[in-house]
Amino acid sequence: MDDSGLMFKTATGDTEAFRELVERYQKSMFNFFLRATANPEDAEDLTQTLFLNLFKSSNKYRKTSSFKTYIYRIASNLAISFARKKKGKTIVPIDNDGQLNNSSFKLSLLKNPSLSLEAGELENKLKTALSKLPPDLSTAIELRVKQGFSYSEIAEVMHKSISAVESMIFRARKILVVELEDFLDYRND
Amino acid sequence: MECKKYHKLISREIDNEISEYERESLKLHLSQCLKCRQFKFSLLSVSDIHAGIKDVEPPSTILSGIMSGIHEKNDDWALAGWAKFAVSVAAVFVMLVGAGVGNFLAEKSAVDVNPVEDNIFHVEYLGNYPPGSVGYLVAAAMEGDKNEGK
Numbered sequence: 040m041d042d043s044g045l046m047f048k049t050a051t052g053d054t055e056a057f058r059e060l061v062e063r064y065q066k067s068m069f070n071f072f073l074r075a076t077a078n079p080e081d082a083e084d085l086t087q088t089l090f091l092n093l094f095k096s097s098n099k100y101r102k103t104s105s106f107k108t109y110i111y112r113i114a115s116n117l118a119i120s121f122a123r124k125k126k127g128k129t130i131v132p133i134d135n136d137g138q139l140n141n142s143s144f145k146l147s148l149l150k151n152p153s154l155s156l157e158a159g160e161l162e163n164k165l166k167t168a169l170s171k172l173p174p175d176l177s178t179a180i181e182l183r184v185k186q187g188f189s190y191s192e193i194a195e196v197m198h199k200s201i202s203a204v205e206s207m208i209f210r211a212r213k214i215l216v217v218e219l220e221d222f223l224d225y226r227n228d
Numbered sequence: 229m230e231c232k233k234y235h236k237l238i239s240r241e242i243d244n245e246i247s248e249y250e251r252e253s254l255k256l257h258l259s260q261c262l263k264c265r266q267f268k269f270s271l272l273s274v275s276d277i278h279a280g281i282k283d284v285e286p287p288s289t290i291l292s293g294i295m296s297g298i299h300e301k302n303d304d305w306a307l308a309g310w311a312k313f314a315v316s317v318a319a320v321f322v323m324l325v326g327a328g329v330g331n332f333l334a335e336k337s338a339v340d341v342n343p344v345e346d347n348i349f350h351v352e353y354l355g356n357y358p359p360g361s362v363g364y365l366v367a368a369a370m371e372g373d374k375n376e377g378k
Contacts, residue, residue, distance in 0.1 A: 069286035209239040
């Protein structure tokens, strides 16, 4: 049975159908929140909150878009509101062209061009940088790169225009490049 | 300024959200601009690293936590439903009892009340009419009848 069918059965009180939905999506949702928060406990709490909200509002579900878009819309809203509420979250001031206005945002990485990082280390640097992005930027880049959403799907999930999505993804990438620039090897050119 | 425009196109090209015309235009520019080629390499590298991050398995407590959470909610909803039913039944009961008590009291008061109002033309009413008026004469006659009856 497809996701929407399971959701409709959930609305009738079928908890087994709901369990099936949780099993299908818990991994992707947990990892979505993990990359947004960089904290497994927060990611677990957010994942549970997401599914409980989904269950509670199952009778309001209408098949106007794909279930994947629907669940990521709830997840995005949760991730963004969580990041905004969480104290100490670094919000990076950036202008419309994605230029950093605050150099102090830079991670305290060693500025050493000859530094050779293992792939895992570079991945960890990127994870840290991702979790420090402004919440809407990290959501947009996550939906594009990890979930394979098109710009129009991201626009639907985030209630933004396609040009806004394009801009958010570009700005996110520019920030990530700034964070990792010392570790990127240009010798290929 | 020219390069800034192409930077955005590079990001869109990575996501395959670019027209053929834009792709050709970008290709031409990249062939002439080292900085933009480096920028493209940087964006591609970051994207590749990001895409390569492997998903981890979620804690097993997530599923059990969610399922126990929804059962609690179900119980709450069931309780709420039962409570609504109980309140409805109680309301109907109160209305029925109220109606019964009302009827009883109405019947009781009907027995106690003397239905015969026998002295509506009491002599005191004479004072309401000027002597000699029709009202005075009628009232006086009625009063006289009463007194004779006694």
